[in-house]
Amino acid sequence: MAEKTKSSSQPSKVLLIGFGGVGTMVSYTLEHLGRAEVTVVSVPETYESILAGYNIESLSYGNIERYVPTNVAQSPGEAVEKYGPFEYIVITTKNIPDVAPVVDMIKDCYSDDSTIVLIQNGIGIEIPIYREYPNATIMSGVTIIGTTLYDNTVKHVQTDTMRFGPYINYNLPREPQIAKCKKFCEMYSNKGNVTEYEEDVKFTRWRKLVYNACINTTCALADIDAGRADIYGGMETIIKPAMKEVIAVAKSEGVTLDDDVIDIMCRGEDGVYYPPSMLIDVRRKSYIEHINIIGNVVKYANRNGVPIPTLTVLNNLLKLVQLRTMEARGLFTLPEVRPLPEEHYKIEFNHRREEE
C-alpha cells in the first residue's frame, strides 16, 4: 500500500557502492536537489568517518561541511533489508576483476528490478554482469572529473563531464532500459555539471581508453606523471604509437575514432603535471585496473587480428606489476625456495578472481 502513495516527484532510492572521490561527488550530485535518497555501503574501516561526514571542496558546488548521505549500511545485504528496494545500484569503486569482481560485490543486493549503473573505467566491464544476471538492466557512465578523497575531505577541481548510456540487454525489451537510463541522467544533471545522454556509450568508453590505455599505463610503469612523460619524450616514443593501436582495435570493434583524438588526449592537461590514476595506484601500492583499461583491448585485438606491439608489452608488464602487488598484499604466497621447472609450480590464489 505504502508503495502506491509514492509519486514520481519522490526521491529515487539509490544504492551506492564505492564512496571515494568519485562516489562522494556522485552521491552529493544525486542528493543535493532532493532527487535521490542515497544509501552508501561502507566497509568497516570507513563506516564511522562516513557517518561523521566528509568535507567537500568543490569547484562546482562550493564548500560543503560534513556531507553525510541519507543512509549508511555496513553491507549490501543490510542495505537492501533496511533501506531497499533500490531503483538504481550505482558502482563507483575501482573495477579490479582479478581481485574483487563487481558481480561479487552486488550478489547480496542484486535484483532484476534495480538498474545497475557502472561509473567506472575501461571496456568490457558490463559483460561479467550479464553473464551472471541475464535479466539485468545495465547503464554505463563515463566521467571526466578531477576529484580525490584525502582523509575526510574530497577535493573536486574539474567540472564533472558525465556521459550516460544504456548498455542494451537483448534479452529484455529495449525501451524500458532506455527510459531508466534517461531518468537517471535527468536526476544527475544540474547546473554544476555537464551530463549527456549518449546512446552510443561504447564510443565514449573507447575514446577515454585512448588516454587511459596509453598514458595511465606508461606513467604507471615509468613512475612519472603525464607532464613528465611528455617532456621526457615518452609521448612520441610510447604513448602515441600505443594510441594508434587503440584506435585500430576500436575500429575492429566497430567504433571509429578520429585521429585528432590523439592530440586532444595528449594535450588535455597542458600546463599541469598530472598524475594519472594508475600511477597513483602504483605509488600507493594499490591494485591497478589493468584488465579493463588495457587487458581487454589486448584481448579484442588478438581476437580480431589487430597488431598491437606496444600495448602487448605494456599489458604484459602491468600483469607482472599486479601480481607483485597481490603477493605483497598476501593474495598468494610463494615457496621460500624458488621451485624448479620440473615441479611445474603454479600460483595458488586464496581469493576468487573473475575468469579472463
Add this chain to the structure above:
Amino acid sequence: MAEKTKSSSQPSKVLLIGFGGVGTMVSYTLEHLGRAEVTVVSVPETYESILAGYNIESLSYGNIERYVPTNVAQSPGEAVEKYGPFEYIVITTKNIPDVAPVVDMIKDCYSDDSTIVLIQNGIGIEIPIYREYPNATIMSGVTIIGTTLYDNTVKHVQTDTMRFGPYINYNLPREPQIAKCKKFCEMYSNKGNVTEYEEDVKFTRWRKLVYNACINTTCALADIDAGRADIYGGMETIIKPAMKEVIAVAKSEGVTLDDDVIDIMCRGEDGVYYPPSMLIDVRRKSYIEHINIIGNVVKYANRNGVPIPTLTVLNNLLKLVQLRTMEARGLFTLPEVRPLPEEHYKIEFNHRREEE
C-alpha cells in the same frame, strides 16, 4: 734506466677505476699471487674505508680480512703522478654514458702505452673510447660473477667466469694488442676462477646480452626478481620474445647465437630468486646501464632493419626511468609550471653526456 731493470716477473702496474663488488674481486685476483700492483682510484666518499680495508667473504678465495690494494689515489691524475705509468687501466665501474662517460673518467690517466681493460656490461662500450683516442689498445672483459659490496664487506658467491678478448684497433698492428690481452689473461687466471681468452669477445658480449637486455630490463620495470618474473609468467610473455629479438639483432651484426641460449639464460638461476643488477639499481634509485644493455641493441636493430617490437618498448620505458632518476638526483630541473607546447621546452642538462 730504472725501467730496464724490470724483468717479466715483476708485478705489472695496474690502475683500477671502480672498487665495488666486481672491482674489489678483480683487484684481489690480480694482486694476491703477486702478479700485479694495483692502484685504485677512489672517490672522496670511499677513500677512508678503502684505506681501512674491505673484508672479503669469497667462495673461491676464502675469508680475507681487511684487504687493501697496494695504492689508493684520490684521482686518476694523482694516480699517474704518484704511481704510474700503468701497463693496464682497468674500468670496473657501471657504464653509464648518459651520466658519466668512461672517456671522461680516464682523461687524466690515459696514455697510448696503457691498455684499457673494460670489465663492464653491454655492447658498443669500446666505440666512444676509440672515437676519443684513435691509438688506444682496448681489451674487453665479460664476467659472470656473483659479488656484491655491502658496507665494507664484499660477498662473493659464484665462481668468477671471465672471458677476455682484444677489441682490435685497426689503426695499430694486431699482434701487440693480442699479446697485451693474453698477458692480462694470464695474470688474471688462477685456480679460483675460470678465465678464458676469447678472440671473439663480441660473441661473448652478445651472448650475455641475451640475459641482460631481456631479464634485467623486465625485472627493473616490473620491480620483481628474475624468479618472480618466471613464476608470474613474464618469461613467456616478455622475456623470451625479447630474447628472440636480441638473437636476431646479433645475427644482423654477424654474431650467430644458438637458439638454446634462450633456455640456458632463462634457467641459469633455477632455485634462486635472483635480483638482476638493473633491478637493484632501480630499487636503490641509482642510474641504470640501459644504453649499453639495451639502447645499443635497439640502435643496431634500427640501423640493420631488424624488427624488435618488444625491445623497443622496454628501451623507451627505461629511458623514462633514467630521466626520472636524473631529475631526482638534480641533473636537471623542470620548470615549476609545466611548459606549454608552444614554448618548445627542452630539458637542459647540467652535466656532459656522451652523444648517442
